[in-house]
Amino acid sequence: MLGINIGIDLGTTSVMACVEGKGIVLSEPAVVAYRKTTGKVMAIGRAALRMLGREPDSVEVVRPMKDGVVSDFTVTEHMLRYFIMQICGNKIFKPNIIVSMPGTVTNLEKRTVLDVITASGAGRACLIEEPLAAAIGAGIDITHPSGVMVVDIGGGTTDIAVITMGAMAVASSIKIAGNMLTDDIVRYCRRERDIIIGELTAEEIKKRVGCAYLRREETAVFAKGKDYFTGMPIDFEITSNEVYLAMREHINMIFEEIRNVFEQTPPELVSDIVEEGIVLTGGSAQLFGIDKMIEKLTKINTRVADDPVNCVIGGIGKVLGDTYFLEENGYLFKSRQDITGSITEEKEVF
Ligand SMILES: Nc1ncnc2c1ncn2[C@@H]1O[C@H](COP(=O)(O)OP(=O)(O)OP(=O)(O)O)[C@@H](O)[C@H]1O
Ligand SMILES: [Mg+2]
Structure with a gap:
């Protein structure tokens, strides 16, 4: 494929990007500020975050991603176009982009993410489930026929997944994080x-x-x-x-969801998890004592992955150029034409 390969963790609170061979090249808050009257974008990322809570009535500061999915298409498109431009500059060939999404999203939500990524300047786009990427980033060999449980506690969603043989056996995503x-x-x-x-x-x-x-x-x-x-x-x-x-009530609800996932998990995989332990990733895995709390209630060894905030983008980075892994596991890059049947013209951000 022509064009550079980029990985994007399109989170509710932050957007991270990596480039094949270069590692993480961008980490910005997923925030956009624009004028209400004209719709003109004023600031994106860190600059927009500084305006949050300080904006006058005429300015809107928004997080265009909500609960792990696109909540405002146009604003998300502006934000991504800006970030992609920062990474690629004016390269002739459009980049190929792998983007993560929560483990349990509807087909419509998947299509919307692919749509917004290709509208923002990707030549071809492909989706990867966030818990799978998080597990790979946490250094877990997911291809083994042995179950592992990953709990990614981000900003908008907590994604819980039992992974075996390179795929999710049981998955759940709740909008509590x-x-x-x-x-x-x-x-x-x-x-x-x-x-x-x-x-x-x-x-x-x-x-x-x-x-x-x-x-x-x-x-x-x-x-x-x-x-x-x-x-x-x-x-x-x-x-x-x-x-x-x-915060107690919502922390308990996160634990309840982990218990629900155990209830749906086949006994062989449960025994694997008991042996391997539970791995926590995502920014909120850094909340003091969350590992101890889950360990105490499940009685299963629980650990926070090294560098939990970067697990998802690290995982995408590892598979980015691995065409064998991507093809073997059914990850297909799609062009804008494959997704929407149309090709949109380039637009200016500012
Ligand atoms: N030290 C910390 N203690 C507690 N929470 C933290 C800490 N550091 C970051 N967080 C929280 O982590 C969250 C952001 O995590 P992360 O970057 O993984 O989210 P995201 O990937 O953007 O969101 P999502 O995956 O839900 O779409 C924020 O709610 C932030 O407040
Ligand atoms: Mg995330």
Whole structure:
């Protein structure tokens, strides 16, 4: 195939990209800022994230991916076109792109992702399931006839999969992950403390003192917010126990889903998982104590993969140029014509 091979992890919170032979070349927040009146894009990625929560009425700052799927086609297309241009410049041949998606998406959602990728400048596009890519990136040999369980806890979705012989035997994807835990903290501060905080502050609190079970030694962090009644700025302290209580319900729901997947898994594969353990990937696998919590409740050895945020893109990077693996496992590159039956003209981003 002509054109360079690019891998993209199109996440709810961030977009990562790698190029065959070069490794990871891009990691940007999946955020776009545009003018409401004209629809003109003002900033993409990190620059747009800085505007989040600070934008005037005339500007909209959005995350075009929601729960692991495309929620705003046009804005996603703008964002991807911009990133692809950054990677490829003005190369003559369009790139071939492998993009990850949650393990359980509908055919329509698959088609939409392929559609948006090829509309954004890919010559040919191919999809790979996020848990499979995460497992490969975590260094697991997925081709063995032995079951492994991977739980990818990202921003918008938690993907749970039992993988054997290079494919998913059981998979589940729930729309409960890191961003919902962040929202829990925002809601808690409003409800219990009468303080209004922004999403970025809540996320910082979660990273600093958040935990999946009560810490033996309670810690606390200072944060800035707004008094709900007076509207005046306020400095306040929030403890790890409070943050845990705020997020507890959703953390339990993630565990419940792991249990559901075990219920659907054939006994032989369950015994394999008991032997091999459960592997956690994704940004939210870094939440303090989430591995211990899952291990305690399942009684199965659980570990966080090395560099959990980069497992999916690392996995895509490993298979990017491996035509044998891709063909053997039925991953086919499709052109825009194969997907939509039409060819769209190039557009300018800014
Ligand atoms: N140290 C940390 N502790 C807790 N959560 C964290 C930490 N670091 C990052 N996160 C959370 O990880 C999430 C982002 O993870 P990731 O980059 O894997 O998501 P994504 O791939 O964009 O989303 P998805 O796969 O759901 O579409 C965010 O919700 C972020 O708050
Ligand atoms: Mg992800």
